[in-house]
Amino acid sequence: MKKWRFFGGIHPAYNKDMACSQATVEMPLPRELVVYLSQNLGAPSKPVVKKGDTVKKGQLIGEAGGFVSTPVHAPASGVITALEKRPSPLGDDMTAAVIEPDGLDEWAEGCNVERSCEGLDAGRIKNLIHDGGVVGMGGATFPTHVKLSPPEGKKIDLLIINGAECEPYLTADHRLMLERPADVLEGASLIAKAIGVTEVVVAVEKNKPDAIAAMKESIKGRGGFSVVPMDVIYPQGAEKQLIYALSGRKVPAGGLPMDIGVLVQNVGTAAASFDAVRFNRPLIRRIVTVTGRGVRKPGNVMARIGTRFADLVEFCGGYYEDTGKIINGGPMMGIAQPSLEAALMKGTSGLVLLRGGEVGQYVGDPCIRCGRCLEACPMHLNPSAISIFTERMRFEDAAQFNVMDCIECGCCAYVCPSRRPMVHHMRRAKAEIRGKSKKTG
Amino acid sequence: MLTAVIALGALALVAAFGLAVAARAFAVETDPRIELVEAALPGANCGACGYPGCSGLAKAIVEGKVEIGACPAGGDGVAEAVSKIMGVSYRGGGERMVAMVLCGGSDQVAGKRFLYNGVRDCSSAALIFGGDKNCRYGCLGLGTCVGICPFGAMIMLPGGLARVDPVKCTGCGKCVDACPKKIIKMVPARRAVHILCSSHDKGAVAKKACAKACIACGKCVKTAPQGAIKIEDFLAVVNYDVEIPEETAGECPMNTIVVRKEGTSDTGFLDSVAAAGGDAI
Numbered sequence: 001m002k003k004w005r006f007f008g009g010i011h012p013a014y015n016k017d018m019a020c021s022q023a024t025v026e027m028p029l030p031r032e033l034v035v036y037l038s039q040n041l042g043a044p045s046k047p048v049v050k051k052g053d054t055v056k057k058g059q060l061i062g063e064a065g066g067f068v069s070t071p072v073h074a075p076a077s078g079v080i081t082a083l084e085k086r087p088s089p090l091g092d093d094m095t096a097a098v099i100e101p102d103g104l105d106e107w108a109e110g111c112n113v114e115r116s117c118e119g120l121d122a123g124r125i126k127n128l129i130h131d132g133g134v135v136g137m138g139g140a141t142f143p144t145h146v147k148l149s150p151p152e153g154k155k156i157d158l159l160i161i162n163g164a165e166c167e168p169y170l171t172a173d174h175r176l177m178l179e180r181p182a183d184v185l186e187g188a189s190l191i192a193k194a195i196g197v198t199e200v201v202v203a204v205e206k207n208k209p210d211a212i213a214a215m216k217e218s219i220k221g222r223g224g225f226s227v228v229p230m231d232v233i234y235p236q237g238a239e240k241q242l243i244y245a246l247s248g249r250k251v252p253a254g255g256l257p258m259d260i261g262v263l264v265q266n267v268g269t270a271a272a273s274f275d276a277v278r279f280n281r282p283l284i285r286r287i288v289t290v291t292g293r294g295v296r297k298p299g300n301v302m303a304r305i306g307t308r309f310a311d312l313v314e315f316c317g318g319y320y321e322d323t324g325k326i327i328n329g330g331p332m333m334g335i336a337q338p339s340l341e342a343a344l345m346k347g348t349s350g351l352v353l354l355r356g357g358e359v360g361q362y363v364g365d366p367c368i369r370c371g372r373c374l375e376a377c378p379m380h381l382n383p384s385a386i387s388i389f390t391e392r393m394r395f396e397d398a399a400q401f402n403v404m405d406c407i408e409c410g411c412c413a414y415v416c417p418s419r420r421p422m423v424h425h426m427r428r429a430k431a432e433i434r435g436k437s438k439k440t441g
Numbered sequence: 442m443l444t445a446v447i448a449l450g451a452l453a454l455v456a457a458f459g460l461a462v463a464a465r466a467f468a469v470e471t472d473p474r475i476e477l478v479e480a481a482l483p484g485a486n487c488g489a490c491g492y493p494g495c496s497g498l499a500k501a502i503v504e505g506k507v508e509i510g511a512c513p514a515g516g517d518g519v520a521e522a523v524s525k526i527m528g529v530s531y532r533g534g535g536e537r538m539v540a541m542v543l544c545g546g547s548d549q550v551a552g553k554r555f556l557y558n559g560v561r562d563c564s565s566a567a568l569i570f571g572g573d574k575n576c577r578y579g580c581l582g583l584g585t586c587v588g589i590c591p592f593g594a595m596i597m598l599p600g601g602l603a604r605v606d607p608v609k610c611t612g613c614g615k616c617v618d619a620c621p622k623k624i625i626k627m628v629p630a631r632r633a634v635h636i637l638c639s640s641h642d643k644g645a646v647a648k649k650a651c652a653k654a655c656i657a658c659g660k661c662v663k664t665a666p667q668g669a670i671k672i673e674d675f676l677a678v679v680n681y682d683v684e685i686p687e688e689t690a691g692e693c694p695m696n697t698i699v700v701r702k703e704g705t706s707d708t709g710f711l712d713s714v715a716a717a718g719g720d721a722i
Contacts, residue, residue: 091570338555338570361558391560421559428565 001201001228004248006241008378009233010411012168012332014207019291020171022299024179027315033075033099033306034086034343035061040135041142042068047097053080058111058282061097064130070143071133074108075284075304076101089309089328089335089342096343099306113280117190125194125277132276133283133346137268138162138173138237139329141347144269148194150258159197160246161188163204163211163267164230164237167330170350172287173267175300177204177211181218184267185225187274191265198224201246202267207232234332235409239264241378253405268349283346290316294323294353303344309351310340324356332410364420373412373422379405383412387425395436398429406430474526475503481522482512487591489513489613502527513538514592514611537630539610540594540617544580544624545637545697547600551576551651567621576650578640580624586616607701634685636661638697641674648695655697664692 038044045062055061055074062072078101088094120128130145150156161184165173177184185202192200202219204212206229219225230236230245240251242264249260257264265273268286275281284305291298296317303312309326313319319326327334328342331352373383382401389398406426413422479499486494490511492501501507502523509531510520516537524531557566557573563585566572572581582601594609595616605616607630617625624639636655640647644656657675669683677697679685690698 091568335569336555338573361556364560391562424559424565424568427568428560428562431568432564 001226001246002248003228003230004245005231006236006244006378007380008376008411009235009241010376010414011232012234012414014168014232015291016169016171016174016207018293018298019169019289019300020174020208022171022175024175024287024300024302027301027303027307027312029076029101029103029105029304030307030311031100032081032308032311033078033101033304034096034308035072035075035099035306036086036088036094036096036343036345037062037072038094039072039133039141039305039346040068040070041140042066042146044095045069045072047083047095049080049083049097051080051083054078055080055099056106056108056111058280058284059108068143068146070135070145071131071282072097073133073282073284074099075306077104077106077108078102086343087339087341089337089345089348091335096306111280111282115278115280117186117278120190120193120277122194122196125190128277128280129190129194129273132272132281134269134272134276135283135346136266137272137286137347137349138266139333139347139349141345144191144265144273147258147263147265148191150195150263154258155261156195156197156258156263157199157261158247158263159188159192159195159200160242160262160264161200161202161267161270162237162239162242162264163202163208163215164242165208166205166232166234166237167332167334167349168234169291169352170289170330171291172289172300172349174208174211175289176267176271176287177208178214180271181214183274184215184270185218185222186278187270187272188225188265189222190273190277191263191270192224195263197263200225202227203230203237203242203246204228205230205232205236234411235378235407238378238407238409240407253402286344286346286348288312288344288348289350290353291350292327292353293355293358294319294326295351296320305344305346307344308340309337309342309344312344312351313340313353319353320355322356323353324359325354327352327354332414333408360419362419362421364416365418367420368418370417372415372417376411376415378409378411379407381406383422383426386429387412387420387422390425390429395429395432399433403429404433472503475499477526478502478523481519481526483515483519483611485514485591485611485613487514487611487613487615489611489615514613516611538612538627539607539630540605540612540614540625541628541635541701542580542586542603542605542625543635543637543639544578544602544622545653545699546574546576546579546651547598547602548582549600550653551579564619564621572622574650576640576642576647576654578622578624578638578642579651581622585619585621586625589615589619591615628679629681632679632681632684633687633700634679634689634698635701636670636677636679636698638676641676643675647675653695653697656695658694660692660694661689661698665689 043066046065047062049061057077059074061074064071078099081100082098085093086096126148134144135141212229215227243262272283326337386398386401386403410423479496482495490498492498509524520531552575553573554575563581563583566581571577580602584597586603587595587597594606638655640654647654655677657672662670665685669685687700690700
């Protein structure tokens with residue numbers, strides 16, 4: 001298969017060896033689960049339970065709050081002890097259903113029942129994926145059923161299953177491809193059926209040869225499927241970059257992959273779709289990589305959604321005293337946490353704990369106009385100019401320089417010799433521009 | 442030599458004639474008062490009036506689009522000067538308003554919950570978990586308001602709290618818009634008693650986050666005149682329409698209520714900052 005090389009990108013230290021050979025371990029039920037009612041990009045879910053209710057595993061606790069929204073389910077059987085604001089890993093406090101598991105772990109009626117996928121039509125698959133609360137599990141948490149519903153007139157002809165996992169440290173997708181390759185492909189074929197696509201490409205970075213071998217082994221006998229080893233370069237797994245690398249097609253600015261006939265789904269999303277359609281098991285657990293030199297026993301954990309980070313780290317042997325930074329997600333795009341109060345969400349692919357000595361304290365210096373960020377930016381932006389505009393509060397100029405197309409991959413900040421907090425500037429500009437457009441309608 | 446002088450002189454004459462004709466033919470009629478009004482305005486181009494700068498406002502005043510006292514920064518003095526130019530009488534506007542940072546949580550009393558290592562700007566810092574302050578309502582201390590004040594009326598105390606010099610403050614309101622935590626409010630300059638807290642957290646939570654937080658105990662509500670202070674969502678809020686005696690400040694168990702007099706002079710303000718060990722109001 002012909003491949004393209006996207007512009008820019010970087011080669012960070014991957015540090016995946018700490019966790020990539022650790023088989024996924026199922027975590028026992030914690031004492032408390034904090035299930036946020038906003039598990040997806042878009043409208044938050046509306047709670048359908050109240051304090052004191054008894055719930056079963058897989059029972060609906062929040063219904064979709066609109067089209068771009070997903071339902072939320074109880075990750076374990078137990079009692080709802082509170083419906084209140086709790087600290088979230090994303091910043092603002094979010095409304096969460098707090099569940100005290102009863103230890104029985106009983107499935108709700110109708111859940112965990114096998115169903116034949118043979119006769120399902122596209123609409124039914126879409127509905128089952130929606131009802132299962134499936135969202136994009138690579139981190140963006142975009143509702144999957146929305147991606148499967150392209151507007152009239154937009155024909156999708158290529159499905160990419162994203163197993164690139166280019167973010168350093170993280171190995172959750174790697175383990176999933178090793179341990180459940182057939183389920184990933186089953187899920188992929190269901191998604192392909194839902195949108196009427198025959199060509200399915202599984203993209204895996206070359207630094208995961210065992211995963212490539214496992215996936216190649218599993219696609220035998222499946223027509224239209226192929227496994228493509230991808231060059232190891234960050235951000236190979238970013239949607240727009242991956243599409244270009246595989247098909248040479250470019251997503252127009254402000255547009256979506258469906259505009260050019262492509263759909264990208266993460267391997268985790270494919271497996272979750274399979275669980276939802278085949279077994280009626282809603283998305284209530286996921287693989288999360290707990291890694292970094294700060295944690296005593298790095299590894300991959302199968303944990304319930306709502307597991308508090310403190311419990312997760314505890315399960316992995318706790319952290320060393322000199323741990324200096326804890327990041328939700330990977331080191332490039334993740335969000336550093338002020339505490340371990342927050343809980344696992346559907347989009348949390350990892351928790352990276354860095355030792356004090358690994359964490360730098362930088363005060364960004366002025367831009368020296370060296371242009372390295374321009375060479376690194378995979379979106380062809382001019383991060384240097386945008387960051388300076390933002391410092392001067394010239395947000396309209398930043399918008400002129402297409403800051404809204406920034407994917408916040410962090411390549412510019414990584415290469416900056418002045419150690420400027422580039423992504424922070426980008427986010428500020430985007431927040432200001434979004435706020436302004438909201439005000440003026 | 443002579444030829445050059447004559448040639449250039451002739452050229453100059455022709456050009457001068459051309460310019461003179463053009464000046465007559467294409468003359469733009471402007472009201473001479475616009476320039477006078479602009480000169481009377483403060484000239485800070487702060488934008489508080491809604492126009493991009495003082496010349497824009499001057500034009501609007503002369504054209505009668507806005508009132509004589511439309512410059513919030515200039516106050517009565519400027520309004521009177523403008524009224525003389527415009528030949529109308531000025532009755533005097535509302536009362537003088539000044540900005541006030543409603544937070545008393547310096548680093549000494551309100552601590553940080555994590556080490557912030559990002560852009561040194563409050564609006565950027567507020568994007569990350571609402572800022573590093575223990576209290577999620579408090580002043581972030583990075584000085585976005587101090588930097589934006591066109592009149593040099595704001596300072597940053599060593600403890601990371603922004604403060605307004607009530608003498609220098611013209612009430613333009615730029616800091617009010619710039620503050621991402623929305624804790625700067627416009628208050629009447631003649632009022633002395635203020636509650637320096639913006640936390641809507643419940644008493645116990647607020648107290649844990651900051652030693653000077655309002656815990657909504659309601660003591661001030663009872664001591665102050667009827668309707669002068671009321672509790673709104675776990676925060677005591679001053680109703681500036683009613684005068685509050687200075688003794689009320691002493692009643693507050695958390696020392697959240699302070700007295701700031703209007704007449705505090707420029708140097709006096711900074712002196713009081715120094716005298717209080719950088720902990721002035």
